[in-house]
Every structure is written in structure tokens, then in C-alpha cells.
Amino acid sequence: MSDLTPIPDTELMRRIKGGGADADEALRVLITRWQQPVMGFIQRSLPDPAEAEDLTQGVFIQLWKASGRYQPTARFSTFLFTLARNLTLNEIRRRARHPADSMDAPHPEFEDHPLRQIPGPRTDEPTEEATRSELESLIEAALRDLPEKQRTAIVLCREGELSYEEIADLLGTSLQATKSLIHRGREVLKARLKPYLRSGTWDPS
């Protein structure tokens, strides 16, 4: 456990900005503290875990580069997730421009095979596990299909543990508009997952 662990994010950022001897350790603590929510946020937008991992790494590299711009008056979580959101949006735009780069794109020689084989559900696994895996895929797809702002607001609210005010700051919208985005997004999710909402779990009957 590092000595810097109990230190607040803003102080860690100040140390990274200063570039002193403990700058590396400060960044390491920040990464350990935030890697899970950042990667969770990115992976809800990008289906490929490997790409999400690379992008998460990119977010923290960008955080180091942008540490000079960070003002302690701004909340660190808003600053970090703004970087994560911008990088994710750039990646989504890049993939839209060059669909061939996507891991889901067909292999140039074998058009019916994707570039990277994502393992499907095992056929010999128990049925309950298979249905749970199917449900996970459905929920992930439903989240990914939401408009970007609705998805960002919902994911940051749940996984980023950001308040409505922080999400509003990050999205550049009013508090009321943010509440409306979350409400509309959740309504869409409810509509898409309606068959599974009866019991709150997988219930195909």
C-alpha cells in the first residue's frame, strides 16, 4: 500500500503537475483508484475489451500530458471522464470513418470471419449460465444502442459514481437536461429489456 493512497485526487494531480520525485507514484495511485470506473465507462461504448483496455491506457497517458491544464477548482472526476469521453468519441468516429479497422470487420481474406474471434458462449456450459451470458450481451447491446449522451449520463451515474451536477458539467448541459437524459435513457432501456423486467432477472417464461 502506497503512502499516497489516502491523499485526495486534486493533491495527487498537483504532484503530477509538479513533476517531482513522487509524480510517478501519484499517477500510479490515481490509476489504481480510477482504472475500474474509466474502463467500465469505455467498455460500455466499445464492444471490444482489448480496444477498451488500450483506450483506458490512453486516457491515463492523456491525463499525465494534460496535468498542466488541470485546475484544482475543477472536480478531478469531471476532468478525468471528460478526457475518457473525448477519447472514446474520437475512437467511435475513427471506426465510423474506417470500418475496416474494427475488430468486428470481416477478415480481408475470409469475409465471413471477423478479424479477431471473440469467444462465443460455450455449448457445454450449464443453461442458466448460458442464459445469463445472453442477458449480459442483451443489456450491453441495449446500453451501446442508446444515444451517446444518454449512455454517458447513465453509465457515469452508475459506474462512474458521478453526481447529476458533475454529469451536467461534463456533458455541458443543465441539471434539468441531465435528469431528462437519464430518465429518457432509462425509459429506452426499460422498453428494450421489458421481457426481463418482470422479475428483475432473467425470466424467459
Next chain:
Amino acid sequence: MHSDPQIPDWMERIHSGKATPDEVDRLRRHPGVDPAQLDEEVRLNRLLEVLPPVSVPSNLASRVLDAIHLEARQTRRRPRWAGWISRIVWRPAWALLAVACLALVGWRIQSQQRTTLARSVLIVSEATAVPGVEALVDFEAIQWLESRPEPGDLELMAALSSP
């Protein structure tokens, strides 16, 4: 549903998945809350909890620091004069390009003006009866042109000289 000013805060807790069962029960008993809608929100939360937390590689921090150190080394390895050269060379190059563009535009405008002038001269020369080049080369012809008065002129001279 949100007649009580406290309800939006509770909804925020429910939306974030942080509401305790006790808070949900209190909210369900609230007269301004539709229990069916609240139950739907809670069920959606339960469904979203089905998603497993993403698995982060244990060496992510080390990978980030390695990438940062590599980039820092590459920046340091670049000689200081390289920065100066780029600053010295690129700025004048851009300035030169801008001057060249301006000169090209100026030259185009000037050449267009000259063409217009030449065209207008051609129109004037076509409209005016000027003796041919052969006539101007022949000295005697020039003399003839200058010394031979028109009959009208003679009449005018006579009229002016008479009292």
C-alpha cells in the same frame, strides 16, 4: 411523481444504484410516488447489476508509466538544436509561402489589367482611321498628308480673311 422536493434526490440515489432497501421502502410509501414505476426502476437496476464489473489488467498502471517514460525519453533524446531548427526554418518557410502567394495574386491582377488595357487600345485603333504603316514609311507621303489642305479648310480660311 416528483411533488416532494426530496424525491428527486432519492431518484438520483435509485438511478445510481446506491439506494438502500430501506430508502426504497420509504420512497414506496411516499404519497407522491407511483409504486409500480418505482418497482420498474428497481428492477432495471437489478438487471443492470447483471453486468459483471470490467476486468482491468493488473499491470495497467505499469504499462501507462512505461509508455510515459518512453515518450519522455524520446523527447529528451531529440537534440535541442532540432527544436531551434524547426522554429528557425518553419516560420520563414511559412512567411515565404505567404509572400509568394501574395506575389502570385498581384501578378495575376496586373496581367489581367494589362490584357484589359490592350483590348481597349485595339478597340480604339479599330475605330480610328489611321494611315497604314506603308504610308508612314514613305517620307513624301507624310509630306503630302501634312501639306495638302482639305477643300473645306480653304473655304473656311477664305471666309475668315474676308472683312
